[in-house]
Every structure is written in C-alpha cells, then in structure tokens.
Amino acid sequence: MANYRDIFGTSFDCPCGRRHQIEPREVVYGDDAIGRLGEVCRRAVSIRQGGGNRVAVLMDRRTQQAAGAAAVEALNRGGWTVREILVPDRARGGSPVCDDATKDTLSEMLGQVDLAVPVGSGVVNDLGKWLAYERGMPFVPFATAASMTGYTSANVAPTLRGIKSLLRAAPPPAVLSAPAVLRDAPYELTTAGLGDMLARPVSSADWRLNHLLFGDYYCPRAVSLVAEVEPLYIRHPEDLKARKPQAIEGLFAALLLTGVSMTMAGSSAPASGGEHMISHSLDMMSDTDGVAHDLHGRQVGVGSVLCAELYRRVLATELPQWTQPPGGIDSAFWGKLAEPVAQEYAQKVPRLRHAAEALAQGGAWDRFREQLSSLIPPPQSLRACLTAAGAARSAEDLGCSKARLLEAFVHAGQIRSRFTILDLAAMLGLMPALAGGIVEEWA
Ligand SMILES: [Zn+2]
Ligand SMILES: [Zn+2]
Structure with missing residues (x-):
C-alpha cells in the first residue's frame, strides 16, 4: 500500500517516448501530517530562489475546523509568518466558488507571501493553486477530503464567463493529508471522489480514441498508474462506507496518481x-x-x-x-x-x-x-x-x-x-x- 508513494519525485524515460518528471516530489499521509507541515513547506520554498517564511493558509469555514486551524497553529509554532485567509462562502449561501472574481478578491487579501497552503478540497485547492501560479510561488495543499483529482494536477478548473474552463498552472511540490481528516470528511465528498475515479476507464478510452483517430499523444503508463491501488476501493466499495482506512487511503492515492497522470499527459x-x-x-x-x-x-x-x-x-x-x-x-x-x-x-x-x-x-x-x-x-x-x-x-x-x-x-x-x-x-x-x-x- 505504501508503494504508491514511490513514484513521487522520480523521473524516468517512458515507453511513450517522453521523459516524465513526477510532481509532487513528496506525499505525506499520516497521523503526524499536521506536525510535519512546517518542514514540508520549508522544503517547498527552498526549491526556488529566495526561500522565505511568509505563508498564506487558505481555508473556508468548514475546512478551518477540519484541519485549517491546526495547520495555522503548527506553522506559527514552526516559525512561519502566517496569514490566514478565509475564503468567503457564496453570497446566496453555500460553499465557495472558483471563479475570477473570487480569485481577484483573495489576491488582494493575500499580501506579500512566499507560499500558499490551501487547506480544503476542490474549490479552496483550486483557488490556492491559481493564486500561487499567478505569483510564481509554490503551493502545498493539505487535503481535507478524498473528493477529487485536483490536488496533484497542474490544472485549475474555474468558471470563466459562465463556462467551466481549464487553466494551466503548476503542480504542487508536496501534498499532505491525515487519515482521521479524510475519514471524518462529509461522506458525500468521499463518494464524489469515488465517482471521479470511476470516470477513469471511460475517459482513458476517450483519450485512446483521440490517439487512434487523430494520432494524438498517448501514454500507456499514465493510464496504468492507478492499477495497483484501484482494487482497494473498486473491489470493496462497501469498505469506503465503513470508513476502512485502507479503502480511504486507496481512493486518496488513486486521486493523487490520477492528477499526476494528467501532468504526464500534459492535459x-x-x-x-x-x-x-x-x-x-x-x-x-x-x-x-x-x-x-x-x-x-x-x-x-x-x-x-x-x-x-x-x-x-x-x-x-x-x-x-x-x-x-x-x-x-x-x-x-x-x-x-x-x-x-x-x-x-x-x-x-x-x-x-x-x-x-x-x-x-x-x-x-x-x-x-x-x-x-x-x-x-x-x-x-x-x-x-x-x-x-x-x-x-x-x-x-x-x-x-x-x-x-x-x-x-x-x-x-x-x-x-x-x-x-x-x-x-x-x-x-x-x-x-x-x-x-x-x-x-x-x-
Ligand atoms: Zn509516458
Ligand atoms: Zn473530475
């Protein structure tokens, strides 16, 4: 089970003809993840010139409780200058959205920082990734739900002019999460992650279709990346319902690897x-x-x-x-x-x-x-x-x-x-x- 993490940070020549460099470089998944956040962020900023110790922690009201407040405390303890950014809920109520207006508002609140740590899932993660990319700084997501493939991917999926769009950004150098946080996430988020993963064979077939019909680039290794972890939840989906640690970690791993597969594909x-x-x-x-x-x-x-x-x-x-x-x-x-x-x-x-x-x-x-x-x-x-x-x-x-x-x-x-x-x-x-x-x- 731990083997899925071996691929992160590696680079290799692939049968598809390309050389792949796998980002993120590290994935920290464990009960001690919050405690290790500071050290992981330190490595993330040291990769680029200048370093720095100013970090913005992005979260919404819900993810603040799930892990955000603890992340802020851990970073403060670790000597970081922390700016807390609470991503506002939608005007008419309901969880935040990822659109250009929200991103611009947050950008003003952000001030001068060296690193973004989005603590959340889909929207909070995407906003953090987008802002970080615009400023050329790293982001290190702390995942609060096994709900989608975006933690490791290089893409942001905002709504622009009313259309669900896809923007190129950069993948994170590291991703963290803790078993208890994913286990206690609203269960519908976990089932969303499962739904997103069941798309994989269908969407890979669509990709293959484009390869066969138009000669588009295709990488078999990117497609088979999740093969090892997929059985953990596909063969026993009831284990997800029972919140069994292996099933939840398997799903989370598959979501992370799928994000990586998109970076490998360049789309x-x-x-x-x-x-x-x-x-x-x-x-x-x-x-x-x-x-x-x-x-x-x-x-x-x-x-x-x-x-x-x-x-x-x-x-x-x-x-x-x-x-x-x-x-x-x-x-x-x-x-x-x-x-x-x-x-x-x-x-x-x-x-x-x-x-x-x-x-x-x-x-x-x-x-x-x-x-x-x-x-x-x-x-x-x-x-x-x-x-x-x-x-x-x-x-x-x-x-x-x-x-x-x-x-x-x-x-x-x-x-x-x-x-x-x-x-x-x-x-x-x-x-x-x-x-x-x-x-x-x-x-
Ligand atoms: Zn390849
Ligand atoms: Zn998806």
Missing part, C-alpha cells in the same frame, strides 16, 4: 472525457438558471455510467451508418452561454469530419472496435460500485430530474473542443436518439 485527457462534460454541463445549466447542482465527482460518477453504456452501444454497431455531424450548437438551449460554447465547438468540427473519413475506410471500423472494446467497463459494474459505496447513482440522487440530466447528456458534447464518445455516437446517429432510453435505464 486532463486521461481523467476527463465525455462523462466530465456531462457534469460540467449540469454546472453550467445551474449557473444559468440558478438551480443548485451536486458535487463534481457525484455527477461524474453518474455520467460515467451513461458514457460506459453509450460506448457499449456504439461498439456494438456492426454496420455503421455515418451521418453528417452537427455543424453547430443548440444556441437556444445555451442562451447567454451560446457564444463561448459555439467557439469551443467550432474547434472540434474539423475533427468530426476527419474522424468520419478515417472510420469509413475499409476495415477501419472493425479494427477500431476491437482496439477499444476491452477498455470499457460494463455500465452495470460501475453502477454496482456506486450503489455499494452509497454514492450518487441516479438523477434523483443528484437532486435533478431525469429530463434535466437528459438535457445535459444530449448537449454535453458541445461545450468542449475535446472529441469524445458523445461525438462518435452523434456521428453514428445514436445521439440524441438513444439518450432518453439510456438515462431512463441507467440513471
């Missing part, structure tokens, strides 16, 4: 495909109509089941009938977001044409099906895993109607330039035709 492709676009669409719909949405990973878990079933149906097609791919987006549906969505989609249109030509060549479709079919997990196994863990597995669990989930499923392919199973299904005339039935049966 979010290994861990974010069509299933993520369904979740992002639900978020964007919520931003537009003011209706609440569920946690990223919980939505992703449901999206993964839908996309696994869509893959199954696409790959079962023996005699494909290629249809003209949609040339544009559904502007009426996206409303005020139509313009930025259209810009994203326009970048994908040449790929749709290229894919249709490539797959129409003699024998190409059968070869393609053969290369992808072994990668896709059966949708029933994904759903069984979500069920056994007590995670969200239906529209109802996500607090949205089936009709709303269906809208997200049907329109998700339009929001990003990335080619996914959603596009392939549309080219075969299976989307939106099958979407209603799939949502009915699987969500």
Whole structure:
C-alpha cells in the first residue's frame, strides 16, 4: 500500500517516448501530517530562489475546523509568518466558488507571501493553486477530503464567463493529508471522489480514441498508474462506507496518481472525457438558471455510467451508418452561454469530419472496435460500485430530474473542443436518439 508513494519525485524515460518528471516530489499521509507541515513547506520554498517564511493558509469555514486551524497553529509554532485567509462562502449561501472574481478578491487579501497552503478540497485547492501560479510561488495543499483529482494536477478548473474552463498552472511540490481528516470528511465528498475515479476507464478510452483517430499523444503508463491501488476501493466499495482506512487511503492515492497522470499527459485527457462534460454541463445549466447542482465527482460518477453504456452501444454497431455531424450548437438551449460554447465547438468540427473519413475506410471500423472494446467497463459494474459505496447513482440522487440530466447528456458534447464518445455516437446517429432510453435505464 505504501508503494504508491514511490513514484513521487522520480523521473524516468517512458515507453511513450517522453521523459516524465513526477510532481509532487513528496506525499505525506499520516497521523503526524499536521506536525510535519512546517518542514514540508520549508522544503517547498527552498526549491526556488529566495526561500522565505511568509505563508498564506487558505481555508473556508468548514475546512478551518477540519484541519485549517491546526495547520495555522503548527506553522506559527514552526516559525512561519502566517496569514490566514478565509475564503468567503457564496453570497446566496453555500460553499465557495472558483471563479475570477473570487480569485481577484483573495489576491488582494493575500499580501506579500512566499507560499500558499490551501487547506480544503476542490474549490479552496483550486483557488490556492491559481493564486500561487499567478505569483510564481509554490503551493502545498493539505487535503481535507478524498473528493477529487485536483490536488496533484497542474490544472485549475474555474468558471470563466459562465463556462467551466481549464487553466494551466503548476503542480504542487508536496501534498499532505491525515487519515482521521479524510475519514471524518462529509461522506458525500468521499463518494464524489469515488465517482471521479470511476470516470477513469471511460475517459482513458476517450483519450485512446483521440490517439487512434487523430494520432494524438498517448501514454500507456499514465493510464496504468492507478492499477495497483484501484482494487482497494473498486473491489470493496462497501469498505469506503465503513470508513476502512485502507479503502480511504486507496481512493486518496488513486486521486493523487490520477492528477499526476494528467501532468504526464500534459492535459486532463486521461481523467476527463465525455462523462466530465456531462457534469460540467449540469454546472453550467445551474449557473444559468440558478438551480443548485451536486458535487463534481457525484455527477461524474453518474455520467460515467451513461458514457460506459453509450460506448457499449456504439461498439456494438456492426454496420455503421455515418451521418453528417452537427455543424453547430443548440444556441437556444445555451442562451447567454451560446457564444463561448459555439467557439469551443467550432474547434472540434474539423475533427468530426476527419474522424468520419478515417472510420469509413475499409476495415477501419472493425479494427477500431476491437482496439477499444476491452477498455470499457460494463455500465452495470460501475453502477454496482456506486450503489455499494452509497454514492450518487441516479438523477434523483443528484437532486435533478431525469429530463434535466437528459438535457445535459444530449448537449454535453458541445461545450468542449475535446472529441469524445458523445461525438462518435452523434456521428453514428445514436445521439440524441438513444439518450432518453439510456438515462431512463441507467440513471
Ligand atoms: Zn509516458
Ligand atoms: Zn473530475
């Protein structure tokens, strides 16, 4: 179990042809993590010129209690000059958001510091990573939930102009967490982490799809990185529910390694495909109509089941009938977001044409099906895993109607330039035709 940490800080020549340098350099996971925070931060600032001892600890009201206050105390004790930044909750209530307005507000509060320590999960971590990147300083996250893949990744996923976007930043030199903190996190956050991890085989298949169709870069090592820890929670999802230490550490390790796989790939492709676009669409719909949405990973878990079933149906097609791919987006549906969505989609249109030509060549479709079919997990196994863990597995669990989930499923392919199973299904005339039935049966 401890072996998963061996890869951090290494560099190696990979069969994919690239040399990978694995960041973070260290992961500290243990009961003594808070106590070691000061020493880990010391190493983080010493990596770059200048060093320094001024640290900003970012947290929200909830994560302050979970670990933030203890982190501040430990850093003070360790001789750091600590600036405490409480990330404000949303104006209308509810946990904070990661958008440019919030980031700018925090930037003003930050003052002159040498290092950021976000204590939290998705939003707090992303804001800390974003601010640190803007200032060219390191950040060292203290994770308070096994809820998402962003702790180790180089990306920030803010909402810009109403669209869920992806910005390049830098990965952290170190990540810390403690078993008791992850165990006591709100359980829905842990189930969100599980949902985010169940996306992995589906999104890796989407990545492979792009490799096969367009010759995009692909790294098999990045895909297999989590193989060793995945069984700890996939085979016994009920262990997560029972808060068994091995299952929680396994899930946390998988989330960290998945973040690393994205850095290896130089994009979010290994861990974010069509299933993520369904979740992002639900978020964007919520931003537009003011209706609440569920946690990223919980939505992703449901999206993964839908996309696994869509893959199954696409790959079962023996005699494909290629249809003209949609040339544009559904502007009426996206409303005020139509313009930025259209810009994203326009970048994908040449790929749709290229894919249709490539797959129409003699024998190409059968070869393609053969290369992808072994990668896709059966949708029933994904759903069984979500069920056994007590995670969200239906529209109802996500607090949205089936009709709303269906809208997200049907329109998700339009929001990003990335080619996914959603596009392939549309080219075969299976989307939106099958979407209603799939949502009915699987969500
Ligand atoms: Zn590689
Ligand atoms: Zn995700």
